Amino acid sequence: MTSAPNPNSFDAMTTARQLAAQFAETARERDVAGGTPKAERDALRQSGLLALSIPRELGGHGATWSETLDVVRQLAMVDSSVAHVLGFHHLMLATVRLFAQPAQWQPWLAQTAAQHLFWGNALNPLDQRTVVEVIDGVRTFNGQKSFCSGASDSQMLIASAIDRAAGGRLLIAAIPTSRTGITLHDDWDNIGQRQTDSGSASFDAVRVEDHELLLDPGPLSTPFACLRPLIAQLHFTHLFLGIAEGALAEARQYTLQQSRPWLRAKVEQASDDPYVLRHYGEFWVALEGVRLLVQRAAQQLDQAWAEGEALGAEQRGQLAVSIATAKVAASRSGLDICNRLFEVTGARATQAALRLDRYWRNLRVQTLHDPLDYKLHELGEWALKRVLPTPSFYS
Numbered sequence: 172m173t174s175a176p177n178p179n180s181f182d183a184m185t186t187a188r189q190l191a192a193q194f195a196e197t198a199r200e201r202d203v204a205g206g207t208p209k210a211e212r213d214a215l216r217q218s219g220l221l222a223l224s225i226p227r228e229l230g231g232h233g234a235t236w237s238e239t240l241d242v243v244r245q246l247a248m249v250d251s252s253v254a255h256v257l258g259f260h261h262l263m264l265a266t267v268r269l270f271a272q273p274a275q276w277q278p279w280l281a282q283t284a285a286q287h288l289f290w291g292n293a294l295n296p297l298d299q300r301t302v303v304e305v306i307d308g309v310r311t312f313n314g315q316k317s318f319c320s321g322a323s324d325s326q327m328l329i330a331s332a333i334d335r336a337a338g339g340r341l342l343i344a345a346i347p348t349s350r351t352g353i354t355l356h357d358d359w360d361n362i363g364q365r366q367t368d369s370g371s372a373s374f375d376a377v378r379v380e381d382h383e384l385l386l387d388p389g390p391l392s393t394p395f396a397c398l399r400p401l402i403a404q405l406h407f408t409h410l411f412l413g414i415a416e417g418a419l420a421e422a423r424q425y426t427l428q429q430s431r432p433w434l435r436a437k438v439e440q441a442s443d444d445p446y447v448l449r450h451y452g453e454f455w456v457a458l459e460g461v462r463l464l465v466q467r468a469a470q471q472l473d474q475a476w477a478e479g480e481a482l483g484a485e486q487r488g489q490l491a492v493s494i495a496t497a498k499v500a501a502s503r504s505g506l507d508i509c510n511r512l513f514e515v516t517g518a519r520a521t522q523a524a525l526r527l528d529r530y531w532r533n534l535r536v537q538t539l540h541d542p543l544d545y546k547l548h549e550l551g552e553w554a555l556k557r558v559l560p561t562p563s564f565y566s
Contacts, residue, residue, distance in 0.1 A: 181232050186218050187245040195249040199526045205365040206357070207323045211253045212289060222284040224261045229277060230284035236402065236476060237469040240409040244465075247413025248420065251533045252366035254413060256291075256321035258406040262399075263290035263329045267345050269396045270385035279327070279345060291325030291348060292318075293372050296341055296564045301374050303334040303342055310381075311352070312344070312374040322348065322355050323368035330374070343385045352377035363532030390564065394487040395480050397562035398472075401487075401494050405468055407540055408498040412461055414537075415505035418530035419454055422512040422520075425527075426451075430517045441517070450515045457504040464497035488559030495546045495560065502538045509534050541565055 194211055201208060215221060224239045225231020234242075239261055247254035264283065267276040282288060293316045301314035312332040322328060325348045334340045348355070352375040359370035388396050430441035438444055471490045475482050509531035513520055520527055552558040 181219055183220065183223055183232065183234060183238060183242050184245065186220060187242040190214055190218060190220075191246055191249045194246065194253055198250045199524075199529070201250075201252075202365055202526055202529045205360060207368050208250075208253055208366040209324060211250070211366075212256070212324050215253070215257055216287040216289065220257060221260060221287055221289060224264060225280045225284045229281040231280065235473045236405070237466075237473050240406060240469055243406060244409040244413035244416075247410045248417030250366075251410055251414050251417075251537070252364050254410055255364060255367045255537070256289075258410065259292050259321045260290045262403055262406055263292060263327070265402050266294075266329050266343070266399055267385060269399050270343060270389050271345075272387050275345075275382065275385070283327070286326075288326040289321070289324065290327045290329065291322035291368075292320045293322055293328045293330040294343065295319070296331055299333045301330070301332040303332045303336070304376075305336070310379050312377045312379055314374055316372045316374070318369050319355065319372045320367045320369040322372055323357070323370075328353070330372075330377075332374070332379075341390070342379075343390065344379045344383045345385065346377070346379060346383055350377055361536055363529070363534070363536035391562055393480060393482075394484045394562075395475075395478070395482045397487055398475060398482070398490075400563065400565055401472065401491055404494045404498055405465075405472055407537060408465055408468070408494065408501045410537060411498070411501035411505045411534060412458070412465055414530055414534045415458060415461070415501070415508045418505075418509045418512050418527075419458065421527065421530075422516050423451070425516045425520055425525075429519065430515070431519075441515075447515045450511060454508050454511075457508065461497065461501045461504050464493070464500050468493040468497045485559070487562070491560040491562075492550065492553050495550055499543055499546050499550070502534075502543055505534050506531070506538065 193214065219232065220242060222231040223234045223242060227233040240258070243254045243258040246257060264280060267279055283290070295316055295318050298317045301312055301316050304311050304313050312330060314332065316330070328346055328348050329343065330346055331341055331343045334342050354373040356371045356373065359368055390399065391397055426447065427442055432438050432441045432444050436444040441447055471493050475486055475490050478486065512527065516527070549560045
């Protein structure tokens with residue numbers, strides 16, 4: 172395997188742009204095929220981007236969250252499935268950093284950087300079908316888990332199970348994907364995000380060692396540990412913005428090069444149609460607003476992350492408001508643009524070979540991750556009553 176670039180000379184955004192150009196060549200065909208984007212995941216391994224958020228002293232590139240999520244956004248413009256699993260990889264690394272002690276997370280992150288390990292997700296606390304069983308002193312995870320994004324072709328998993336003997340406590344662990352008893356099912360076949368491998372997993376007497384449990388400080392224990400769901404939310408927001416930007420870029424090229432003007436427009440080029448120009452003006456204003464909201468939220472996350480365990484509940488709550496605001500704006504604007512792009516490209520742009528509908532399908536699937544109504548409820552409580560969002564696994 173090709174070694175990662177020298178951390179001292181690594182240009183993450185240049186690398187992301189190069190990969191985006193490569194992934195764009197096959198994005199339409201892979202949208203049809205679905206399944207695991209093995210070649211693209213291997214390209215990420217070789218690129219050095221898996222070590223992007225890992226501290227330099229542990230062999231990584233020491234990127235901020237702003238830098239890391241900008242890479243996700245860049246890739247999402249052409250391939251939101253691959254962008255999704257890369258973002259989730261860094262979310263899993265943040266999970267062990269936030270929930271575990273340095274003696275646990277530092278070796279995991281160093282190993283990830285040195286061996287180009289890909290991390291996948293089997294956490295999903297809403298799915299409580301996986302339970303803890305202890306037999307003859309051996310702790311095991313048993314059951315099923317859904318929405319396991321990026322688990323296929325990973326080397327490490329963040330998994331969770333319900334410990335009924337401890338009153339229904341949620342146990343979270345970092346375990347090798349290859350461990351005996353783990354079966355990853357190829358059963359993800361949704362209308363969008365078709366290569367995120369967000370299908371199901373089965374756990375059959377999967378042994379979990381004490382040192383693999385993320386207990387100290389664990390989830391929702393401190394304001395700093397409560398950053399985990401906010402990182403997930405901001406990852407999705409960058410994904411949404413990238414999809415909308417990619418949709419607009421492809422629609423623009425089509426309008427300029429192939430669209431025909433409507434006969435009543437009395438212009439020679441579709442790009443001179445006053446109604447087409449109006450749509451593009453509205454698209455621009457919407458995306459510029461989202462970009463500023465996303466940038467502000469990412470900068471606030473960088474500041475909160477730098478605080479570490481000194482982070483206070485008030486600062487964490489203000490960050491939650493900023494991220495929720497950006498996410499609502501990105502969701503609404505993105506869905507509108509991905510739908511209306513056909514109004515500026517025309518009937519011929521609906522041919523299946525172009526698959527321009529993939530932008531809307533990808534965004535529609537991912538924006539259903541959690542209902543906007545509940546985000547707006549939180550924002551309403553802040554706007555009206557100045558009540559900050561209560562930390563949970565989801566916000």
